[in-house]
Amino acid sequence: MAKEYILCVDDDRTILMSLRAQLKRQYGERYSYEIAESAEEAWEIIEDAFADGDKVDVVISxxxxxxxxxxxxxxxxxxxxxxxxxxxxxxxxxxxxxxxSERDANLAACFSKPWTVADIAEAIEHAKLEKIA
Structure with a gap:
């Protein structure tokens, strides 16, 4: 069965570790979680995931x-x-x-740091509902 990923991209490793831990507590085993410290590293993860038949569902950058x-x-x-x-x-x-970003990337949401995982989860669920509609 294909994995679904949430990918977090930030040049600050502390933020990445915190965000990944929060998302894992929020979603548990529903997703696999990847982190990247640059856009270049993120592209490698995305391309590898799709090449393996998996799906990157959410990117938080x-x-x-x-x-x-x-x-x-x-x-x-x-x-x-x-x-x-x-x-x-x-x-x-x-x-x-x-x-x-809102116009050209179909940005689901933009949050200022510090964020709340509840806000991020709500934005993800809202974006998923919009994709279905």
Missing amino acids: DWLMPEVKGDQFLIDLHGKYPEIIKIMLTGQADQVAIER
Whole structure:
């Protein structure tokens, strides 16, 4: 049976570990959880998952990262995998970047750091319902 992944992308490993632990408590065995410290690493995980017949269901990305900012990563991701639910976490994104992501990446939600896992879970469930409708 194919695995469904939630992928968290942030250049701060502490945030990644915290977010993964919170999501695991929220969803348990429903998902497999992956972390990436850059957009490049995230692409490798995504491509490997799909090549193995698995599915990346949700990507949660920081905005301010070296090399590729989260908004551009999510826009590029949407171009190749529009079915993936995309969420942005940020402590510093400007409104233009958020609006661009909403428009060009079909962003499900954007949360400021610190976030609550309840808000993220609600955004994921809402996005899943919209995909069905």
